[in-house]
Amino acid sequence: MYGKGRIIPALILFLGVMTSPMWFKSADVSKMPKPEKPKDYTECVAPVQEMRTSHMVLLNQWRDDILREGGSRIGKTANGTEYVRSLQNGCMKCHSDKKKFCDECHNYTSVKPYCWDCHLQPKEAM
Amino acid sequence: MDSKRRDFLKIAGLSAIAGIAVPSAFNSLLKGEALASEHGAAAAGAHGAVAPTGKRWGMVIDVKKFSANPGLAEKCVSTCHAVHNVPDFGNKKDEIKWVWVDSFNHVFPDDSSQYKKPEALDSMPILTLCNHCDNPPCVRACPTQATFKTKDGIVAMDYHRCIGCRFCMAACPYGARSFNWRDPRGKDANGQPFIKAENPKFPTRMRGVVEKCNFCTERLAIGQIPACVEAAAESKALVFGDLNDPASEVSQMLKTTFTIQRKPSAGTHPSLFYII
Numbered sequence: 459m460y461g462k463g464r465i466i467p468a469l470i471l472f473l474g475v476m477t478s479p480m481w482f483k484s485a486d487v488s489k490m491p492k493p494e495k496p497k498d499y500t501e502c503v504a505p506v507q508e509m510r511t512s513h514m515v516l517l518n519q520w521r522d523d524i525l526r527e528g529g530s531r532i533g534k535t536a537n538g539t540e541y542v543r544s545l546q547n548g549c550m551k552c553h554s555d556k557k558k559f560c561d562e563c564h565n566y567t568s569v570k571p572y573c574w575d576c577h578l579q580p581k582e583a584m
Numbered sequence: 585m586d587s588k589r590r591d592f593l594k595i596a597g598l599s600a601i602a603g604i605a606v607p608s609a610f611n612s613l614l615k616g617e618a619l620a621s622e623h624g625a626a627a628a629g630a631h632g633a634v635a636p637t638g639k640r641w642g643m644v645i646d647v648k649k650f651s652a653n654p655g656l657a658e659k660c661v662s663t664c665h666a667v668h669n670v671p672d673f674g675n676k677k678d679e680i681k682w683v684w685v686d687s688f689n690h691v692f693p694d695d696s697s698q699y700k701k702p703e704a705l706d707s708m709p710i711l712t713l714c715n716h717c718d719n720p721p722c723v724r725a726c727p728t729q730a731t732f733k734t735k736d737g738i739v740a741m742d743y744h745r746c747i748g749c750r751f752c753m754a755a756c757p758y759g760a761r762s763f764n765w766r767d768p769r770g771k772d773a774n775g776q777p778f779i780k781a782e783n784p785k786f787p788t789r790m791r792g793v794v795e796k797c798n799f800c801t802e803r804l805a806i807g808q809i810p811a812c813v814e815a816a817a818e819s820k821a822l823v824f825g826d827l828n829d830p831a832s833e834v835s836q837m838l839k840t841t842f843t844i845q846r847k848p849s850a851g852t853h854p855s856l857f858y859i860i
């Protein structure tokens with residue numbers, strides 16, 4: 459093969475550079491987001507994995523259902539605990555510290571949701 | 585023989601086209617008619633010919649009681665604005681108002697008795713707010729459906745969807761909508777926040793969206809009456825209830841007392857009724 463001596467090392471170097479974030483970042487567990495879980499509650503409104511991936515979808519569903527369809531403002535968890543279907547008056551009751559909960563992952567993934575342009579975060583934690 | 589077959593095919597083809605096209609055209613015609621007659625029924629309902637169904641929140645405003653209780657109208661305004669985090673930008677140009685006090689001539693500009701009415705009317709404080717119209721032009725004007733009518737007759741807004749085009753403001757004949765030219769979370773030149781004391785239970789709005797009275801839907805949902813009605817509860821200057829329920833207090837009042845509505849000629853069918 460013509461130019462074998464240069465192509466193979468160059469390919470290896472290229473792959474190394476491309477995957478470097480994996481080697482350096484993933485090994486650094488301390489940089490993973492650690493959202494603080496509420497102390498007084500163990501159960502969320504939906505399973506953890508679902509909340510992780512789709513909490514924003516759920517918030518939109520609550521909004522449309524309550525505002526447009528006259529849906530209930532009260533929801534029930536799988537264990538029968540009642541909660542308010544509201545970001546400001548529901549979610550933030552348990553996850554009362556936006557910095558230690560929401561911002562942890564949002565900063566890590568570099569997402570900037572505009573919830574807080576209108577919704578108020580609990581005062582004590584600000 | 586050949587030409588006969590040709591003719592047969594032509595006729596078959598034409599009738600196939602007719603078979604597809606005519607019913608669909610017919611259907612769309614029928615639909616148009618259905619829409620028109622639906623509208624007719626709604627209009628007839630407003631005149632009392634057809635009994636309306638479902639809830640329709642409404643309000644009776646007794647103007648005399650506001651004259652008898654100076655400061656009451658202002659109290660209603662400040663209560664509402666405090667509950668809903670309505671900013672006070674300190675100037676008329678940027679003003680945000682969900683409920684406000686105006687003069688008789690401004691609130692009822694098409695009153696035909698203009699030159700022959702009691703002088704006292706001029707100084708009467710008239711409380712006014714969004715009419716939660718039964719036929720709301722603001723809803724039709726909104727290109728994103730950010731404003732819409734709910735099943736219980738409230739003209740509501742979803743601020744997430746408002747793109748700030750202000751078509752609704754142009755469409756509303758009552759000036760019931762305000763635009764946030766400035767950031768409601770901001771501070772004035774003296775460092776004073778535009779929202780004096782935030783109500784932690786209710787959101788604020790952001791710059792670039794329109795806002796208006798929501799008939800306290802968040803309070804109705806938990807069995808409370810609107811904040812302004814509660815503020816005026818002692819004098820009963822504001823009465824709130826279901827206009828479609830013949831037994832409700834508002835319906836009873838409307839049955840026994842003569843009331844007027846704002847700009848009835850606009851055809852919006854307001855849910856607000858004034859006792860002058």
Ligand code: SF4
Nearest residue numbers: 714715717722739756
């Ligand atoms: S008063 Fe204006 S804003 Fe309110 S429903 Fe009627 S048209 Fe819309």
Ligand code: SF4
Nearest residue numbers: 664683797799800812
């Ligand atoms: S009904 Fe509620 S939102 Fe509307 S003016 Fe009264 S207090 Fe304000």
